[in-house]
Ligand SMILES: Cc1ncc(C[n+]2csc(CCOP(=O)(O)OP(=O)(O)O)c2C)c(N)n1
């Protein structure tokens with residue numbers, strides 16, 4: 001089936017990382033010229049800068065990954081479980097594709113998506129056998145079809161957005177990514193902050209994005225970042241958290257100080273339980289029930305624990321604060337007061353619940369993006 005495929009796509013999940021199959025996946029992708037999309041927990045399993053990378057799939061995935069999945073004639077699912085955030089409407093999921101599923105957990109096979117071939121096994125061991133067995137192919141027509149889809153994703157990306165002095169949350173993540181050159185260990189909380197980090201902090205591996213995945217555990221970010229920093233004292237660790245989730249475990253700032261951890265904490269303060277507000281805006285006539293937050297002063301809160309804090313409201317201050325927080329011995333906390341609502345306050349693309357992957361809502365292109373001119377600050 002792999003040798004016969006004309007439009008194959010790999011769906012790479014957390015199993016790639018936990019089995020240590022990153023280099024085998026690169027070998028498979030390059031030999032068979034198969035584009036690779038990753039799940040949220042599969043991020044870091046395939047280098048973001050690799051030409052065959054499609055990015056993240058699913059509800060808030062990269063548009064090109066979702067569109068490629070819908071057009072594919074073969075899906076090769078590696079160590080992933082077809083979560084509903086990945087598939088969208090099952091009836092219309094990858095309708096043209098035959099499917100191969102490799103997973104260690106046999107309970108996952110045929111559980112959600114019926115497959116043509118199931119291989120119960122460790123992803124690395126399976127790939128080690130598969131790579132020498134498959135024929136090298138070029139798939140040039142398929143890759144040429146995909147390339148413009150990637151270009152279109154890039155056009156809607158962060159670089160050319162007009163900011164007008166405001167601070168869209170993706171810009172914050174992009175600035176942290178640029179400053180750390182993708183080398184930091186990044187830990188997220190749950191909600192929009194998590195999706196923006198997944199979309200805009202590009203990982204070349206081998207580190208995964210540390211995130212709670214399908215569990216959706218608000219309050220995960222700060223304690224998990226403490227764990228990451230203790231495990232890797234030599235690494236720069238950033239917790240990127242929302243104003244809501246951060247306050248669920250904010251008392252752990254005491255642990256950060258007590259354990260003398262140089263952690264960097266980025267609080268994306270949009271004044272809302274943003275992910276829920278986004279659904280209220282798009283699907284519930286903007287009835288913002290129970291989502292606006294009355295927040296404390298996060299900088300003074302950090303200072304109360306003895307942590308140096310910065311507050312930023314513009315793109316320029318944002319980059320300065322990130323640079324200063326990185327020079328500081330840490331711990332350090334930056335409150336980013338970001339755009340709260342509307343186009344720039346929402347995570348796009350978005351596949352509405354119950355819709356098919358190709359029915360995703362895209363952020364409309366603005367004039368400066370179509371001309372590609374640099375944005376004014
Ligand atoms: C403990 C818990 N309660 C509720 C939810 C549902 N939920 C998912 S995202 C979200 C909003 C998170 O708000 P915030 O932490 O400010 O992050 P933002 O989406 O604004 O970036 C909520 C309430 C959850 N995942 N976990």
Ligand SMILES: [Mg+2]
Pocket residue numbers: 242243244268269270271272273274
């Ligand atoms: Mg929020």
